[in-house]
Amino acid sequence: MSEPSDEGASRDGYGKALLRLADDPRVVVLEADLGKSTKSCHFREQFPERTVSMGIAEQNMMLVAAGMASSGKIPFAGTFAIFTERAFEQVRNGIARPGLQVHICGSHGGIHTGSDGSSAQTVEDLAIYRSIPKMTVIHPCDDLSAEELTFQLLDLEGPSYMRTARNKVSRMYDEESKLDLRIGTGSVLKEGNDVAIISCGVMVELAREAASSLSEEGIECTVVDMHTIKPLDKDLLARLSEQCGCFVSAEDHSVIGGLGGAVAEWLSSNNPIPLEMVGVKDRFGESGGTSELMVEIGLTSEAICEAVRKCVDRKNAA
C-alpha cells in the first residue's frame, strides 16, 4: 500500500477495501489479467484460494461471478473500465436482470488515464451502466472515499458498477471524514449560495479549486462530491436547486448520459434551473500526459469557472 500522503488514486482505495472485506468469508475476487492494475492483487496475495483468475476473458468473468453470487458468494470482479463494456450484455442479462449481488470495478476510467490513449479512456461507462435497471453506479474521487464506499458494497443488495481512476489526486477526505460517506448520499464539501457544482471522480478536486478562485470574484459555490451516480441523491438536488438556483456538473466522462445527464433529467422534471455541463463533448480522447490531455479535452478548473460564470449569468438574466 502507498505511504501516507496527501494524495491517492481511487484504485488503491479499492484494493485496500478488498482486504478489509476479506473478513467476510462470502467475498471472492475475480480478475481478468489486470489485478496489478485494479489493485485486487493485494487480495490475491493474501487470499489466493478466494481469488479466481479468468484470463483475458471478460464475458466469461461476468457470468462466472453471477454463478458464484447465485451460490451464496459476494463476488468483486475487476478489470479496466473499458473492458467491462466488452461484457455489457453479460452484465445486463447475466448479472443485473436476475439481480445478483456482483460488484464490478472498472479501473483506469476516463481521460485522466493518460497516455494509453483513446482505447482505454472510457467516457461512456457511467452512462451505459446507469441505464441498466437495479444497478448502483459509483465513481469515487480519491482513495479514501473509494475504500469506504467499496467496503459499504458488502451490505448493498443487488449489483453495482464502480469506476476507479488510475492516477493520484489530492485527497478530499481523511480517515475520519471518510466514515461519514454513504452510498446514495452526495457529499457536500463546501457550501455557497450562488451555484452548486455537482462533480464526481477526479473532477471533484478541480471543482474545489474552481470554487476557491470564484470566491475571490465574489461567487460563492457549493461543491458536491456526487460519488453515487445512481441512485442519484434527489433530496440533495432538491435542496441545492432552491438554495443556489443554478448548477454546473463536472465529470471526466461524456456530457451525454453520465452525471450531468442524470442531473439534467432530474432538473427538467422537477426544478428547471440553468445547468452547464463540464465533461467530454462527444469525442474520443487521445494519447498524452494527463495534465496536457485534461486541458486539451476541456476538463480543467478554469473550464468549471467559465461554466459557473455563464450559469450564474443565465440565472440572473432569468
Add this chain to the structure above:
Amino acid sequence: MGDGVEDRVDELEEMARLCRIDIVKMTNAAGAGHPGGSLSAIDCMVALYGTSLRFDTNNPNWEDRDRFIMSKGHASPAMYAILHQMGVLEEQDLLGFRTLGSVCQGHVDMNWTKGVDFSAGSLGMGLSFGLGCALSARMDSSERSIWVMLGDGETQEGQVWEAAMAANFHNATNLRVIVDRNRIQNDDFMEFQMEIGDIGEKFASFGWDVREVDGHDMPALVEVFRWADSSDEGPIAIIANTTKGKGVSFMEDNPSFHGKAPDNEELSIALEELS
C-alpha cells in the same frame, strides 16, 4: 446396466412422452415458443432428472441441490414440462406460458420459476454461470454437481470457449455439459449457417472428458449419466446426438419449428402421435 435401472427405463420413457405432450400443448396455448429444441433436449433432461440429479421437488431451492443450468433458454418448454411432471409446476402454470405475470416466462428465469437455476435467453452464457456455481461448490466443500445444457448452435458463441478453457484450467471436475446436437439453429441447418464441426473434439482439445451418446436412447443416457456420476475426472462434456422436434413427425428435422408453435390442427396431429 443392472441395479434395476432397466425397470426404470419404461418409466422414464413414459415421463418423456408426457413431457412432449406438455411441450406441444403449452406452445400451442401461447401461440409462440420453441418446440423443436425442447423436443430434442427432453430425453436427456428426463434421464438426468429421473436418475442422477440431486433435486428435492418439495424444496426446489435446497441450497445443496445439484444445479441444472438451461443455457439454451429458449427451450423453456422442456424445463417447465420436467418441473410439471415432477410436481413443482401445475398444468395451469404451463398453460400461462408467455402471458403477463406467468411463472413460465418466455425464456427460463430463476427469479420467476421455482426450480430454475439460471436466467437465460441470451445464448452462450450458461457454461460460464455453471462454472461459477462449480467453483463455489468446491470452495464450500460441497459434493454438488453442476449440469449445463447447451445447444449446438449456441457453441458458435465465443464465450462458450472462454468458459471451456477456464473450466479445465480451474480443474472443475464437478462441471458437466450436455450439448443438444440437433444440427439446426434459428434460421436453418447449421451446415448452412455456421457449421462448427466436431464439438466433442473441440471440448477434448480444451482438456474435457468427452462422451458421445444417442440423445434419444434412454438406456444409453442413463448409462452415460451413471458414468459421469462415478467419474473423478472432468470437466465432462456429453455430446447428445438428437433430432430437432423429436417425437412429432412434421417437426422432426424441420428448421421451421425451431421457433414456431403448432396451430390447433397441428396440435391434434401431434397429440395423436404422442398418445
